[in-house]
Amino acid sequence: MATSFTIDEYKFQGWDDCEPRIGRMVKPEGWSWHSELKGSDWTRAEFYLELNSFGPIREVAVNITVSGRTVQRIEGCDAVRVRIEFVGDGESSQYCSGWMFLDR
DSSP: OOOOOOGGGGGGGTOSOOSOOTTOEEEETTOSSOEEEEEOOSTTOSEEEEOSOSSSOOEEEEEEEEOOSSOEEETTEEEEEEEEEEOOSSSOOEEEEEEEEOOO
């Protein structure tokens, strides 16, 4: 059974803000690049992630949920684990894990 927690618990580690927000960098599992969270005008998705692509699809709609309980040092930066929902448009949403990088 998973233990429930609140974002407020991060304050004990010296972090006041671990919430996903515009401008934070996210790296989904399996991606070789980081992508900046951009605001979404779509009611089903809170953010857009840019794709490293020259094709017709340049960004995807996502929702980000903090899933980690500790701040880790990843690639020389402070980061927290997140669950990324790639919001489906007419099909089921897809999910993966990843990292959201925090700034001081």
